[in-house]
Amino acid sequence: MENAKKYTAVRKLTDNRFLNLYEMDALTNTGKPFHYYFASRNKEKDLPLVTGKVPVNGIVIYPVWKKEPDKLVMIRQYRYPLDAWIYELPAGLVDEGESPDEAAIREMKEETGLDFIPYKGGEQIFRNPFFLGAGMTDESSTSVFGYADGEWSGKYREDTESIEVVLADKREVIRIMQEERVSLRAGLLLMAFVKMSGEDPFAFLEIKK
8 A cells, every 4th residue: 555656647737936736636545536736846857756756945044143152043034824924944945956055055145144154063864854744745845054143134135025133042932932923944943952052052963872
């Protein structure tokens, strides 16, 4: 049953630049046909159900403030589907030909005006791509860890982006998690941040053997 093909065809229903809707002719466990819909950032030939691979569509950035490593750079961003402001970590899509580190440097500059220096230590498994919501989309994202520095500015943002930069210590992060709207990608990494101890802000990326 696990290796049985559970669809017969896939059709692209929209033609947008960043995100498209697909319709599947899917099959139930007993072989009955039904329609299943999902969103994808991938081109038709690069859909994971076609290639069998896990792409890296996007990145989320874990930016420790270089001047004060006990603080994290967050953003508060207006999100159109919610008509509300939500607390997040800087994030974005990986352009064709970019590495996750390169995408993180670019996105950090675009969203906050800050410079970003990727951290190279720790285990690779914490940088593996993970699917965001497989019941709705095949989109995947990987985490990039590092230091943020410089002066924040909004001059590099697109006109559709409404973003405030937030410099948060543990107390403020806990308040945000208790009282505010928070993205899941940020929430999971914030759990690691509030447990951080000692002088190494990336110690949680090591696995004790």
